[in-house]
Structures are given as structure tokens and as C-alpha cells.
Amino acid sequence: MTLSRREFVKWMAASSGAAAVAGCAGMGGAAAGRVVVIGGGYGGATASRYIKLWASDIDVTVVERNDAFVSCPISNLVLGGNTQIGNITMGYDGLRNRGVNIMRDDAVAVDAAARQVRLASGKTLPYDRLIVSPGIDFMYDSIPGLKSADAQNRVLHAWKAGPQTVALRKQLEAMPDGGVFVFQFPMAPYRCPPGPYERVCQVADYFKRAKPRSKIIVLDANPDIVSKKGLFLAAWNGMYKGMIDYRPNSELRDVDVQGMTVKLAFDSVKGDVLNVVPPHGAGSVARQAGLITANQRWCGVDWLTMESVAVKGIHVLGDATLSAPAMPKSASMTNQHAKVCAAAVIALIKGRPVNPQPMMMNTCYSFVDGKNSMHVASVHAYDAAQKTMVAVKGAGGVSTAASELEGTYAWGWARNIWGEALG
């Protein structure tokens, strides 16, 4: 028989009448298996940690090319001079101590038929279940002036936290007072919907403090502010009045690195520091593994398990996924993907039923200066009829205003979500 969701929840909520359910205990019992995880970011690290927490007998190996984790959330504060890169950089020893194998290597090929991952070092890793959490890669092919490594090192994206974050901060520090910072970013969907607007606030906060005659030109490919519009406008028209020139519908055509100019369809915008976030899609290993199913960019998944709709036995997490309706590409959302995936992978390996009603929750904070923050929140429930996650009506929303209290919560959020991934 089928146990409906309603009956399931009703029974789950019951708290008395405990009785031995002899004969029902053996609803599974398959041997533990091997899980390989590609990518040790918010998705891969959290999934690996939760598999170990919930099923310590499963062997988990994470393949990660970097020796440390650098958080994208909070990284805009490095640009604003409101924190340092060391405060958002953490190690993998917590996962190692939990029995997760951390391999510093690069996954270069997936053989789904043989259930093997081939690494840059030449090693191969066999798996029963593969989790691919590759983050994003930028589509530089569409930007002629940014094809060379040299050009990419001069006009930074700083949309993956790490060396680029530090380098962009140095460019801002070197810029003379009275200079112009030009920031261009792509059409949605992109990583971190409120992130660009937070970045504008952080750079404005720094300029206001250190070089008050400077200006910011915001070249947004979108027709309007994508996230927390009223809250960001309150900051731009309030504490940063006169500093920010916001130009919507500013889709990128090219970049002239020598001339320090961003080229749009009908305009060219010159600056002293250029920051261009190119359009992006799932990280390259997802493409190699045949996981891309939408717009040649994103990986469609079964939201009950996070398993790829294209390749069986491979699960995809985070920004690389084709987002469900109203679902942001965020660290918070990825944390939730990872836990749904961990539970499903364990269930599938052990022959237990998969949770038919996954829930996910999102909370993203944005700092308007060094202390005051504001959030956007949403709750997402699986809809069996539509076979996707849908935003729960009546839930979610944004802050009434940025506040120091929410700044405190934002740092608390960061410390806890880092612990979820690496603790």
C-alpha cells in the first residue's frame, strides 16, 4: 500500500502508544557503500559531513582542488574592508576527523557506466553513488576581450571567494580618490541574487570612509534590481546618496582591458577599476559527466533525491542545479540540497524508502555596511504533482530594514553554516 503524506506526518507526530513493530525492522539492511563527492564547497562538504553523521559505515571521499574552504557569503565584506579573508577561510580537518577522506585533486572525468571518477593525478575512484557539487564556471567564450588569462587577471570577477577577492580589494585600495569603480554582472539566474547589490554597498561603504569623491557605476544586465530592491534602494538613496549610478538593462558585449572600458550594446563605460562577473553555468565536470540538461548551463535533478535526471547514480548539488521555481542559487539553499541528498543517498544505499516530502529553507543576509544587515527568506516544499520544490505561500519575506541585530544574526548564520559544512 501507499502511505500518504498526510498519514505519514500524522503517524510521525504521534508521541505515545509505543509498541514493538516486530517483523518490520528488516525493511532494508543492504551493505554500506562507497560515496565519492566532487567538490568540497557548501554542497559537497555539507553532504559528506551529513552522510558520516547519519551513516558512519558509509565510506565517503571528497575530491577538492583547493586546500582550504573560502566562503562566498561574507566575502563582499572583505572588499569593503569590513573583514579579512582569513576570517572566511577554513580547513578540512573537521571532516577528516569525522572519517571523511579528503583528496586534494581534480576530478577530470566521470565514467557513469563503470561508476568511476578519474582524477588529474591519474587515480580512479570507484563509487556506488557519486555526488557532484562543482559550483560554477564562467563563460568567457562570449567575451572576446577576456579570453586570455592575463585579461582575466586584470579584470576580475571575484565571484568565487579566494585570491580574486583579495586582488579586487587591492585594486580598490590602489584606486585614487575620485576614481570610478565599474561593476557589471549578468542576467539571472546567477550565483547569489542579492550578492551584486551587497557588493555595491560594501564598496560604497569603503569609498565613503576612505575616498569619498569616488563613484560607482553599476551595470546590471537585468531590467531591475533582482533581490531586496526596496532595502538596497534605501541604502543607496540614503547613506550612499550621490555615490551610485545604477544602470539596468546593461548586458555585456565585451571588455577592452587596455582601455579599461566595459562595452555594452549602445554604450561604453570607462572606469579606474573594472569588475565583471561573466555569465556562468555548472562547473565543467558537470558538463563532462553529461549532467547539463537546461540552456547548456544547468543540471536538472529529481528533488526527492537530488539525483541527476540525465545520469543515474549521480547526484548534483548547489548552484550547478537547474533551480526549482523561486529557488535562489545560494549557500543557504545548497546547504539544504546537501542534507536532502545525504538522507537520500543513505536511504538508497541501505534500501530504505526515500523521504517523500522534503522541505528546504533559505535565509540570505546582505550587509549594507560593516554592521547592518538584512535578509531574504523562503521555505520550499516538495510538490508531488509538479515533481518539484515550490515556495510555500504565505511564508518567507524580507527584513523591514537593515539592522545591527540582523548583522549579529548574519555572523551567527555564517558560523553555523560553516560548522554544518566543516565542523
Next chain:
Amino acid sequence: MRPILVRAGCAAALLAAGYAAAPAWAQDAARSLAATCTACHGTDGRSVGGVPPSLAGRDKGELLQTMKDFKTGKRPATVMHQHAKGYSDEQLELIANYFAGVTPGAAAAAPAARVNN
């Protein structure tokens, strides 16, 4: 494997049983529901630094009433009223029940990066 398929005889017995006797798959689902909260409140409700507050080992009735008060708006909040409205009362009860059953303990903070590598 999904939706949840169980043999008829087992299902009746399971429905008559309480949470404590729940088989692994049912406990898994309650745990996953509670895990939606932990991005902010810390793994198993043990909060790193205590902000937002730890949920581990709190009284079930207090946790449930607090969440219900967020849901109705009786208790003011920055964000919790927006989250609580996304869950049914039955789901809130499962969440409260889960965290009440966790032993309070040290929170799992992310470690510093290794030096020189």
C-alpha cells in the same frame, strides 16, 4: 521506492506505534525536517556561539509553543515568523520533538585553515 511503499500489515502496525518505536526510515524523515533549521541554529541544534540560540535539549512544549507563536505573529521576530509560516503544526511538532531529544553539547565550529599549506 517512492512514494513510501510498505506492506499493508506493517503499515497498520507502524501507524499504531509511537515515535519512539518508529523504524529508521520514519526517524530519518523527522531528522531531515529538523535539519532544515540547522543552517542557522547549528547541526542538531547546537549553535556555534549561541546566536541564533541553540535548540538542542530544550523542552519540547516550549519549542513548539515558541514556533507556533512565531507562526501566528504573537511573538515578534526578524525572520522566524517568515520561516514558521512555511511549516504545518504537525511538522513543527516533529521538529520540536527532534530537538528536545538531542543532548545539549559542544557545537561543531569549522576549524581554521592549516597554516603553510
